Amino acid sequence: MPVYLTPEQLAARNKRSLWIAVGLVAFIVLIFTTTFMRMQANMTARTAQDRALASAPAQPASMAETSN
């Protein structure tokens, strides 16, 4: 059985649909932004960690030679 909407019901439904779409897009943008920022923070931390490891003084291999 078909349902016929009054003009008021149609306008209200269209308005609700528009705001649902806006809300979904805003949510997607927030998820993207959050993911991007967390990835950037992780990459920065990883880079700092790699640099710290690279600049750490090398293990003195000569200690083994002098003890002999």
Added chain:
Amino acid sequence: MTQAPAPIPVHVPSTTQPEDFFQLLKPRVMSLVVFTAATGLVVAPGSINPLVAAIAILCIAVGAGAAGALNMAIEGETDALMRRTRGRPVAAGRLKRNDAIAFGIVLSVFSVMLLGMNTNWFAAGLLAMTIVYYAVFYTMMLKRRTPQNIVIGGAAGAFPPVIGWAAATGSAPWQAWLLFLIIFLWTPPHSWALALYSAGDYAKAGIPMMPVAKGAKSTRLQILLYSLIFVPVAIAPGVVGMGGGIYLTVSIVGGLAFLALAARLWRSRAGDAPDKAEAVGREAALYDVRAEAKPARNLFAFSILYLMALFAALLVESFVVPGT
């Protein structure tokens, strides 16, 4: 002879507007939540990316709004009985109860999830707990069972600064809980002052608010007693080093004014007679009361100003005074 087929149930489209969904979020309460949560986040030690902070505050605000939506959905029939609340979307029939519940649940899930992804899961857990505390524990269980409903249920409104602090640092030390305690102790005198001049509304709805359950005189005394505990706690951040000179000045001067208003209310006859709008039988603005009830109205209005001033002072000091 064949029987006529049973009519097919048809979902009748509603004329609910987006503004009705927005009203479900209780925007005025949300603004206070945003403010106190932002204060907790800013005052917390360490630094936080401004965008992360903004999204965290948004999540907390939406979570608070979701709790408000669930509250309105559950309380629809009760709200319809009270002058102050019968214009709300569910109470007025503009929005179906199930739609409000679905809206509240969806917002709750998304806000908690996004807060966890954006900051940490401790803050997200606190937000989830706050929503459940308000919608289930306070609205469904406490509100109709005890005159102490607002004392215990007020904790829900006190969590936002702790959530903000947790979002910034991943933990909630005693300083965050001091901010919690300020709002927790502020809630009874604030709410009971309002209840003193809208007791008739609560009685009609069967809600055992303090003036309905214990009478106006007892309520006025309890407001004074809670105020005597609240004001020293409100000053405490200035004493323990969380706030500086600005906070100390605001908290002491405002606190003395708060106590003076509470004492004046205690000596008055506010709440002894039916409130003005009830007597005249019309809708009334929130602050339109009988002369005898003015001390209650004044304390209610000042309590909002005082709480905002306290948190504003903390915020200002965080930005202006280095090292705080």
